[in-house]
Amino acid sequence: xxxxxxxxxxxxxxxxxxxxxxxxxxxxxxxxxxxxxxxxxxxxxxxxxxxxxxxxxxxxxxxxxxxxxxxxxxxxxxxxxxxxxxxxxxxxxxxxxxxxxxxxxxxxxxxxxxxxxxxxxxxxxxxxxxxxxxxxxxxxxxxxxxxxxxxxxxxxxxxxxxxxxxxxxxxxxxxxxxxxxxxxxxxxxxxxxxxxxxxxxxxxxxxxxxxxxxxxxxxxxxxxxxxxxxxxxxxxxxxxxxxxxxxxxxxxxxxxxxxxxxxxxxxxxxxxxxxxxxxxxxxxxxxxxxxxxxxxxxxxxxxxxxxxxxxxxxxxxxxxxxxxxxxxxxxxxxxxxxxxxxxxxxxxxxxxxxxxxxxxxxxxxxxxxxxxxxxxxxxxxxxxxxxxxxxxxxxxxxxxxxxxxxxxxxxxxxxxxxxxxxxxxxxxxxxxxxxxxxxxxxxxxxxxxxxxxxxxxxxxxxxxxxxxxxxxxxxxxxxxxxxxxxxxxxxxxxxxxxxxxxxxxxxxxxxxxxxxxxxxxxxxxxxxxxxxxxxxxxxxxxxxxxxxxxxxxxxxxxxxxxxxxxxxxxxxxxxxxxxxxxxxxxxxxxxxxxxxxxxxxxxxx
Amino acid sequence: xxxxxxxxxxxxxxxxxxxxxxxxxxxxxxxxxxxxxxxxxxxxxxxxxxxxxxxxxxxxxxxxxxxxxxxxxxxxxxxxxxxxxxxxxxxxxxxxxxxxxxxxxxxxxxxxxxxxxxxxxxxxxxxxxxxxxxxxxxxxxxxxxxxxxxxxxxxxxxxxxxxxxxxxxxxxxxxxxxxxxxxxxxxxxxxxxxxxxxxxxxxxxxxxx
Numbered sequence: 051x052x053x054x055x056x057x058x059x060x061x062x063x064x065x066x067x068x069x070x071x072x073x074x075x076x077x078x079x080x081x082x083x084x085x086x087x088x089x090x091x092x093x094x095x096x097x098x099x100x101x102x103x104x105x106x107x108x109x110x111x112x113x114x115x116x117x118x119x120x121x122x123x124x125x126x127x128x129x130x131x132x133x134x135x136x137x138x139x140x141x142x143x144x145x146x147x148x149x150x151x152x153x154x155x156x157x158x159x160x161x162x163x164x165x166x167x168x169x170x171x172x173x174x175x176x177x178x179x180x181x182x183x184x185x186x187x188x189x190x191x192x193x194x195x196x197x198x199x200x201x202x203x204x205x206x207x208x209x210x211x212x213x214x215x216x217x218x219x220x221x222x223x224x225x226x227x228x229x230x231x232x233x234x235x236x237x238x239x240x241x242x243x244x245x246x247x248x249x250x251x252x253x254x255x256x257x258x259x260x261x262x263x264x265x266x267x268x269x270x271x272x273x274x275x276x277x278x279x280x281x282x283x284x285x286x287x288x289x290x291x292x293x294x295x296x297x298x299x300x301x302x303x304x305x306x307x308x309x310x311x312x313x314x315x316x317x318x319x320x321x322x323x324x325x326x327x328x329x330x331x332x333x334x335x336x337x338x339x340x341x342x343x344x345x346x347x348x349x350x351x352x353x354x355x356x357x358x359x360x361x362x363x364x365x366x367x368x369x370x371x372x373x374x375x376x377x378x379x380x381x382x383x384x385x386x387x388x389x390x391x392x393x394x395x396x397x398x399x400x401x402x403x404x405x406x407x408x409x410x411x412x413x414x415x416x417x418x419x420x421x422x423x424x425x426x427x428x429x430x431x432x433x434x435x436x437x438x439x440x441x442x443x444x445x446x447x448x449x450x451x452x453x454x455x456x457x458x459x460x461x462x463x464x465x466x467x468x469x470x471x472x473x474x475x476x477x478x479x480x481x482x483x484x485x486x487x488x489x490x491x492x493x494x495x496x497x498x499x500x501x502x503x504x505x506x507x508x509x510x511x512x513x514x515x516x517x518x519x520x521x522x523x524x525x526x527x528x529x530x531x532x533x534x535x536x537x538x539x540x541x542x543x544x545x546x547x548x549x550x551x552x553x554x555x556x557x558x559x560x561x562x563x564x565x566x567x568x569x570x571x572x573x574x575x576x577x578x579x580x581x582x583x584x585x586x587x588x589x590x591x592x593x594x595x596x597x598x599x600x601x602x603x604x605x606x607x608x609x610x611x612x613x614x615x616x617x618x619x620x621x622x623x624x625x626x627x628x629x630x631x632x633x634x635x636x637x638x639x640x641x642x643x644x645x646x647x648x649x650x651x652x653x654x655x
Numbered sequence: 656x657x658x659x660x661x662x663x664x665x666x667x668x669x670x671x672x673x674x675x676x677x678x679x680x681x682x683x684x685x686x687x688x689x690x691x692x693x694x695x696x697x698x699x700x701x702x703x704x705x706x707x708x709x710x711x712x713x714x715x716x717x718x719x720x721x722x723x724x725x726x727x728x729x730x731x732x733x734x735x736x737x738x739x740x741x742x743x744x745x746x747x748x749x750x751x752x753x754x755x756x757x758x759x760x761x762x763x764x765x766x767x768x769x770x771x772x773x774x775x776x777x778x779x780x781x782x783x784x785x786x787x788x789x790x791x792x793x794x795x796x797x798x799x800x801x802x803x804x805x806x807x808x809x810x811x812x813x814x815x816x817x818x819x820x821x822x823x824x825x826x827x828x829x830x831x832x833x834x835x836x837x838x839x840x841x842x843x844x845x846x847x848x849x850x851x852x853x854x855x856x857x858x859x860x861x862x863x864x
Binding site: 441444451462523 | 685751
């Protein structure tokens, strides 16, 4: 019970303080009283003894001249002598009263008494009247003078003795007060010792636990839940605090144990998932730093020689995603990126998406590289198969068509109306089948052709001029002018497959011619809208693409409802495939100034 | 526009022509033979490259209509074999899918007439007429020179053409680039061939051109 201890300790201290104060006061009063008494006594003795001299000289001055003079008839008058002498007696009595047990003082008093007796004897003789003679008078005078001197000397002795006693009393007092100082000092020292004791107890029982608690709290803050505070003596006020703290540490320990377990399990599950995903997977922080990659991604980056980093092509897309804050989730395997590993080609479809924690506080990016090499291979197989089958069907079909045409020519034999109807119908089916086959072949060509590009630096200005020349006659048939607009500054070369690029240009221009009113102008414009791309815009003054179709014009077999314009609806699809294979862009701009603008962006060499 | 097969040849007083049709497709062979046969044209057929070479070795032909894709020896194989043997007989290369590489090889071997399948009977008759009767129009003269291996002459004739058709300007561009190439590698030339589109080089009858 610290409170009780503290109380008793301080009580002791207070009692001691009171005791010291009281003792000091008592001692001081005692000493001063003692001093006063001595002073009074000795001062009395001194003044009395000194008074004796005065009295004798008064008596002497009254009577000695008379004694020395001639003897008178009448007897000496003794009234004043008696009066004064009684004074002398009383003084002597006073001195006697001051009796002490000191022998020299008593001796001095006795001698004074004797000398007073002798002195008074001298005067008694004088007053007795027996002394009338001159000689006797002179003798008496001398005697009295001697006695007076004797008396005076004795009185002086008394004075000096008293003085001496006074001094010795002071000395004694001083000694006594020194003792008192020792006593008080001892008491103060005792008090100090008790105070120190109380302090140390206080420190031990109050400060130490608090400091210990503080250390422990800091340890806990640093994550060390293993320590517990020593249990204090029973009944201590800190008992509850310590046990509360220990309970808390214990709970934290348990809690952390659970959390650790949870985290371990979660990370195990996490790793299992990551390892189970066959596709390379990168988990990135919001700043783009890689936080985690799975074994597959490790292998990929190692074989690409960019161990632990995103491959450059992916990094570019990642940067764009970060800039725009958008996902990149292509579905089409044809958007896959090509990686060469040990002379082998691999296609990875990058899927980049941003994830946000449930409490919205953390976010990051995940980059999943979906290996679509197999899909691409199958796709190629399908395309090849399509192509082969189409060719195989087309070959005999050309024979059939030939024969049907010959029959319909009716050169060597005439057909009756029924035969003619049947052969005509067969011929029409044959033509339709051929159109379908040609479409299939175009499609397979679009799909297979875009995979393998022979890319070289290309001067787009030349390509534009060539395309304009090629379509000049077709355009002039509709009274359309093709205008080529080149920038004044020479632009860098594009990096493209020239044949494929021409195909795209031709497609866009022929579309423009198809949809342009006669007498209008088609503009081919070359520009450089950004650092990495050159842009070719094909601008016509036709009616444009109806809004509801704009999102679909690049789809396979899509045709706007205008049936008056021929075509199967593969041109823009093929163009898009080609441009996509170039990692470029193709699109339709919003209609302005009654102009329809298709553009392609081709990467710079 | 064409005479009926039975009597027109005699009426025109033209010597009998021998044409060999080489195709692995029986119906097409039949059709081609029927389309071409008339009083002054005799058509023989071969179903593959080997038989074709055998027939050419045995008899004289004025023209060969040759399929490109065949099971044993393909069209290019037949052409190369004939030219190695010094046979400069005119050949029409007929295919549904003419590849740039094949076209280049053909042109190097003085085969400059291409027909794209499916072939209309009229086209077939006209290409025969075009080659054997050698009309006076510039493209016909130019291709005649090319057929004889004189590409420079062909370019000259085409360059002088005042009103070039799409086909003749395509041929001019192509032949120029073929000659201009110092040491042309096939890939570049194939690219050019494709750029001017093979269909532009191919024969086209007047009504379809």
